[in-house]
Amino acid sequence: MNSLSEIASQLNKVESILLTCHIMPDGDSIGSLLGLGLPMLSAGFNVTMFSADEVPERYKFLQGTDKIVTGNLPEQSFAIVVALDCSDHLRLKPIWEQVKDSFIINIDHHPTNSSFGNLNYVDATAAATGEIVHTLLGEMRLEPDLPAASALYVAISTDTGSFKFESTTTRTHEVAAQLLAAGVNPKDITPLVFDLRPRRAVFILREALTSLKFSQDGKIAWMVLTDKEMKKAGARDEDLDGIVNFAKNIEDVEVGLLFREKADGTVKVGFRSHRVDVSSIAKSLGGGGHARAAGCSLESNLETALQAVLTAVDKEV
Ligand SMILES: [Mn+2]
Incomplete structure (x- = not known):
């Protein structure tokens, strides 16, 4: 397995970067996409955030979802493709043929991950990919602003079922604490994500x-x-x-x-x-x-x- 500092230095080197997540994206996918994408955009990286499927309604309150490209992948070549929360290449099925020859960085927490990337960081002890993204931001010396912190809070709280699952660790709560310190207010997020239903x-x-x-x-x-x-x-x-x-x-x-x-x-x-x-x-x-x-x-x-x-x-x- 590769390290997050290797991944950070790889991302710091290149021109155009595609960040993407799995089909039928969940909170961790959308949250990780925005949590990594927004700070990179603010720092001047040439980043495209992409989801093959639409952003689910319940996550559209998150700032920055309008910047996520959905549907067809833009006709553009990317120096690096970052796959977030994808356990294998099939989770990227709609775009796999287009991206499979690119340099792929696979960042995930599924124990069944097939290490399909050129660089792989798979931490099955992480409660969410968003938790890993938070550490990666640190390696890249990027601070999540409030929209990015909110997105990461959604990533972590959804994948832990509101901090209920056994995957929840001290680190999960430490990351959550840092997101709250960055201005996240759970009462602005939790009811929208967990309670309100169409x-x-x-x-x-x-x-x-x-x-x-x-x-x-x-x-x-x-x-x-x-x-x-x-x-x-x-x-x-x-x-x-x-x-x-x-x-x-x-x-x-x-x-x-x-x-x-x-x-x-x-x-x-x-x-x-x-x-x-x-x-x-x-x-x-x-x-x-x-x-x-x-x-x-x-x-x-x-x-x-x-x-x-x-x-x-x-x-x-
Ligand atoms: Mn996940």
């Missing part, structure tokens, strides 16, 4: 809860959403964030699952657990993630996907 998100949550089922021993709980239900609720992928936890957070349940049928003939599965290592189960099904939060995508119908996943999970609980 109506369509509540409608799709209702559908998910209606579908709730349990294994015979009660240790596995799962919910299923069909494409038809998604369309009827007018729900988007981003509206599903956190729904799987309703299955996990039931007494006696060890693993919670959310199955989401997609129009393209695939089924997306979200895994959450209390003790079981679901990243290895997800990995065995072609996915990946963290020990207690993972996911995979199966090319099959719902019924087959349910059977395959439940069989695999049942073996581990």
Whole structure:
């Protein structure tokens, strides 16, 4: 693995830099993108912040999201591509063919990271990629201003479930403390990120809860959403964030699952657990993630996907 000071000196050397994050970006992706991108822009770096998918509505209150280029990658060559929070090259799928021959810096905290970069910094003990970005800014002698600090606070608070997950360490709180010292006020951020939901998100949550089922021993709980239900609720992928936890957070349940049928003939599965290592189960099904939060995508119908996943999970609980 490379060091953050190597990465910092590499970034200091070059002309044009593309910063990007994974498809279907979450809070850590958008937060890390802005948290690194905004201070670099202020310092005069030639930086493009890019996300193949739209910035989810709930993060648009963050200053600087209008500077994130979305959709197609600009027709321009970049000396360096920085991939943030991407566990493997498939997380960059829409742009991978365009960027795969560039010099890639891979900065991530997923233990399943495939080290696909030319420089790789993967710290699985970091609660969020945003936590690593904060350290990298220090190496680059850049100070996050309030918009960047707010973005990093979003990155860290979302990936730790508001500092609740076991990934939360003293360092997580130390970084958060420094972000608060930079002017971040959690009450301006937390309600917008964690509490406020559009109506369509509540409608799709209702559908998910209606579908709730349990294994015979009660240790596995799962919910299923069909494409038809998604369309009827007018729900988007981003509206599903956190729904799987309703299955996990039931007494006696060890693993919670959310199955989401997609129009393209695939089924997306979200895994959450209390003790079981679901990243290895997800990995065995072609996915990946963290020990207690993972996911995979199966090319099959719902019924087959349910059977395959439940069989695999049942073996581990
Ligand atoms: Mn992350």
